[in-house]
Amino acid sequence: MWQSASRLLVYAVLLAAALIWQPLFEPVLSWLSPDVRQVLYTRDSLAWLLWQHVLLVGLAAGAACMVAIVIAIVVTRKRLWLPVASQVASIGQTFPPVAVLVLAVPSVGFGSEPTLIALFLYGLLPVMANAIAGLDGVEPSIKESAKAMGMSSRQVLLSVELPLALPVILAGARTTFTFAVATAAIGSTIGARTLGDPVIAGLINNNLAFVVQGAVVIGLLALLVDEWFEWLLCWMQKKGLPSSP
Amino acid sequence: MIELSNVSKYFGGACALDNISLKVPSGQLCVLLGSSGCGKSTLLRLINRMLAFDQGEVRVNDKNIAQYDPIQLRRSIGYAIQDTGLFPHWNVRRNIALVPSLLGWSPERTEQRVSTLLDMFGIAEHEAKMPHQLSGGQAQRVGVARALAGDPDVLLMDEPFAALDPITRVSLQDELLSIQQEIGKTIVFVTHDIDEALKLADQLVIMANGCIAQSGSPLALLKHPDSSFVAEFLGGHERGLRMAKFTSVRDLCSQASPKREPFITVPPDMSVQELLSLMLLNGCASAQVVGDRPYGFIAIEDLQHVAKC
Ligand SMILES: Nc1ncnc2c1ncn2[C@@H]1O[C@H](COP(=O)(O)OP(=O)(O)OP(=O)(O)O)[C@@H](O)[C@H]1O
Numbered sequence: 001m002w003q004s005a006s007r008l009l010v011y012a013v014l015l016a017a018a019l020i021w022q023p024l025f026e027p028v029l030s031w032l033s034p035d036v037r038q039v040l041y042t043r044d045s046l047a048w049l050l051w052q053h054v055l056l057v058g059l060a061a062g063a064a065c066m067v068a069i070v071i072a073i074v075v076t077r078k079r080l081w082l083p084v085a086s087q088v089a090s091i092g093q094t095f096p097p098v099a100v101l102v103l104a105v106p107s108v109g110f111g112s113e114p115t116l117i118a119l120f121l122y123g124l125l126p127v128m129a130n131a132i133a134g135l136d137g138v139e140p141s142i143k144e145s146a147k148a149m150g151m152s153s154r155q156v157l158l159s160v161e162l163p164l165a166l167p168v169i170l171a172g173a174r175t176t177f178t179f180a181v182a183t184a185a186i187g188s189t190i191g192a193r194t195l196g197d198p199v200i201a202g203l204i205n206n207n208l209a210f211v212v213q214g215a216v217v218i219g220l221l222a223l224l225v226d227e228w229f230e231w232l233l234c235w236m237q238k239k240g241l242p243s244s245p
Numbered sequence: 246m247i248e249l250s251n252v253s254k255y256f257g258g259a260c261a262l263d264n265i266s267l268k269v270p271s272g273q274l275c276v277l278l279g280s281s282g283c284g285k286s287t288l289l290r291l292i293n294r295m296l297a298f299d300q301g302e303v304r305v306n307d308k309n310i311a312q313y314d315p316i317q318l319r320r321s322i323g324y325a326i327q328d329t330g331l332f333p334h335w336n337v338r339r340n341i342a343l344v345p346s347l348l349g350w351s352p353e354r355t356e357q358r359v360s361t362l363l364d365m366f367g368i369a370e371h372e373a374k375m376p377h378q379l380s381g382g383q384a385q386r387v388g389v390a391r392a393l394a395g396d397p398d399v400l401l402m403d404e405p406f407a408a409l410d411p412i413t414r415v416s417l418q419d420e421l422l423s424i425q426q427e428i429g430k431t432i433v434f435v436t437h438d439i440d441e442a443l444k445l446a447d448q449l450v451i452m453a454n455g456c457i458a459q460s461g462s463p464l465a466l467l468k469h470p471d472s473s474f475v476a477e478f479l480g481g482h483e484r485g486l487r488m489a490k491f492t493s494v495r496d497l498c499s500q501a502s503p504k505r506e507p508f509i510t511v512p513p514d515m516s517v518q519e520l521l522s523l524m525l526l527n528g529c530a531s532a533q534v535v536g537d538r539p540y541g542f543i544a545i546e547d548l549q550h551v552a553k554c
Pocket residue numbers: 256261279280281282283284285286287288
């Protein structure tokens with residue numbers, strides 16, 4: 001747990017350093033691309049782009065998690081649609097995220113909306129797959145005894161099934177969030193303002209320094225998010241909650 | 246009181262319970278015994294409405310169970326099962342406190358009740374453990390404590406002491422009997438262990454293929470089995486030894502001093518079964534019965550009267 005917390009701290013410090021002391025890295029960046037006039041990306045501040053990126057990811061992935069959990073709860077109760085839901089969830093994940101992004105453009109045009117929609121749709125799937133597996137994987141004898149003790153179905157869901165499925169659901173959320181951090185960057189190609197901006201600008205202008213600035217911040221953000229989930233799992237284990245079955 | 250009248254239950258086309266009628270008066274412990282698949286668990290689960298039945302009527306405390314709210318009914322009936330069904334994400338204390346908290350007891354009253362039960366079952370030192378940190382026997386104690394937590398009048402127990410070592414098992418049986426004598430619950434108890442059944446039962450019900458083969462007091466069934474099935478089930482030729490467990494030597498001893506030496510000395514409340522075992526072990530045919538006073542003597546010929554006691 002402390003190991004995870006200290007890694008978390010290191011990533012946060014590195015990220016802050018990259019944003020605040022961006023100008024200090026100029027010599028390194030100049031060494032990377034000696035032929036270009038401007039190596040520091042200043043069209044927008046990296047902090048502002050980071051904020052836009054986080055907002056986009058948080059909104060889309062957060063909504064995706066909530067909707068996916070609700071769908072999983074519904075289909076594990078009214079079991080008619082259960083096979084369909086789990087098939088869609090597992091097959092959908094084989095779709096490349098870029099394809100989803102591109103498909104969203106014709107329907108809503110350029111900008112942040114198609115990115116938001118693509119991230120949301122793509123983010124549904126891992127959480128849905130895991131939430132279905134987690135809720136369905138709760139031992140029948142435990143659900144039976146909860147019912148036999150006089151718990152209502154609502155109490156069984158909230159106090160038994162969801163807590164027991166939580167580690168598996170969180171593993172799905174972890175995939176959704178880390179993928180969203182990476183995928184959101186591609187949103188820059190269709191007009192969203194994200195940390196992908198410097199990367200795209202760098203690729204277009206043949207400016208490796210720009211690419212590196214965007215990529216490093218995206219990478220650190222992804223590590224930070226992933227490590228936060230790691231820390232959460234450690235914390236839950238320490239609290240005595242069951243680990244993944 | 247639990248009363249089943251002409252209850253039948255089908256799974257698909259298969260008949261699991263066939264026209265069962267059974268009455269367990271308040272404060273009595275009824276044991277269901279029968280081979281695997283004969284419908285014992287099914288019968289139990291009808292009573293707390295975990296299963297619906299197809300025909301007949303079940304009454305708990307003089308009220309048809311169809312008239313209870315199923316959730317309220319289950320909260321008022323203790324239920325303990327072999328694989329305990331403890332919540333793996335709750336510690337022992339919280340597991341036991343489940344029904345009291347569902348019943349809306351005050352935290353103080355719940356705390357107090359849980360502490361009493363933890364002491365009663367000798368698991369106070371494990372109160373903070375999670376179920377996976379318990380041994381099988383400890384977990385079964387927690388399961389039984391949880392079933393008792395809401396202080397229910399009616400208790401359903403489905404092989405609650407299975408998979409325990411004989412010593413722990415006997416101590417839990419004694420615990421249950423003393424609780425039963427103290428607070429007189431109405432209990433339906435399922436077991437596969439004939440000695441456990443004979444020891445605990447006020448009323449013993451032998452089931453076969455969804456029907457009741459015979460029911461009555463353990464001694465009555467041992468002495469007068471209706472069918473060869475019941476006789477065989479209760480131990481065949483060993484039925485006599487089981488019967489001997491229900492008679493104490495004080496009821497058979499006489500003043501006439503034995504014609505034969507040597508003899509052993511036994512207390513008056515020893516069972517005839519134990520006496521016979523001691524005679525076999527010591528290679529003797531008579532014993533002197535001594536308690537707070539001398540009771541007399543008992544010889545191997547006297548044992549033929551056991552069946553008439
Ligand atoms: N949910 C169910 N669906 C279909 N058949 C069932 C169901 N539950 C039980 N049965 C059948 O009903 C019969 C009685 O089962 P039950 O569990 O009551 O037996 P039991 O006497 O408790 O056996 P055991 O001693 O092995 O626990 C069995 O033939 C079993 O296969």
